[in-house]
Amino acid sequence: VRQITAGSYEGNPKWVTLARNQDVLNYGAQQASVNNPDLFNNDCSVMPVIAYLSDHRAETLDRVVAAAAGFAQAHSSPERQFLLAAGSAGIEAATNIVVKEANRTMLFYVYAAVIVLCFITFRNWRAVVVAVVPLAVTSILCEALMVVLGIGVKVGTLPVIALGVGIGVDYALYLLSIQLAQQRAGASLADAHRRSIQFTGKVVALVGVTLAAGVVTWIWSPIKFQADMGILLTFMFVWNMVGALILIPALSHFLLKSPKGVRRVGAMPVLGLATR
Known part of the structure; x- marks a missing residue:
């Protein structure tokens, strides 16, 4: 109020004071509330x-x-x-609290949906484990990478983690669909996996490299958010692809090697694959 009163009189330092006149005080308080609405309100109920x-x-x-x-x-x-x-720090603190709670909830629902749909597709809990473990490994490595690079979990990065899980399960679906079909038709695990690699392995590698190539250039963006997204998306696309090509045969060796691990359903076709 003292500063506004002095400003009303050409900044004269003699007026840097609280006037005895109530009207002058009221004017100074009114101007202070108009110019500084974040400090107090008119009825002084919030400070x-x-x-x-x-x-x-x-x-x-x-x-x-x-x-x-x-x-x-x-x-x-x-x-x-x-x-x-509120204030900028207060809004950021509230956002961090909500994002922290939503992060685990989002991952729980995403993985639950993936597990249910994989089980409906494969009708085999061992195959579901083989498909989901590479996704979980990639999610853990992605969070570790975010810690190393100082990329926080925030509103912008939160959906990227879910995006990586949703796209990464495609690789497992491509490979395991052919592999399980071959095993149910009577092929051994080695032959079934070899045929799945021949049939969809190149497609899996091509899709992973293509997706990564589409976002890797974001890393050099002057916009920090876009650069962070480029790093995360490139990492998740590549590692989901690598994990599917490496971990699926390794896990299948332990979980799907036995004929009991793959239930044979009728006379499953070989999906048009020819052998010489």
């Missing part, structure tokens, strides 16, 4: 406590939220409530 932070890292925001929540719990009363406020 923010402003804290200036050295950074907006997740660890810093977590400490501030914990300190503010503890203070509010200890000093709030029916007449006086201490609430977590």
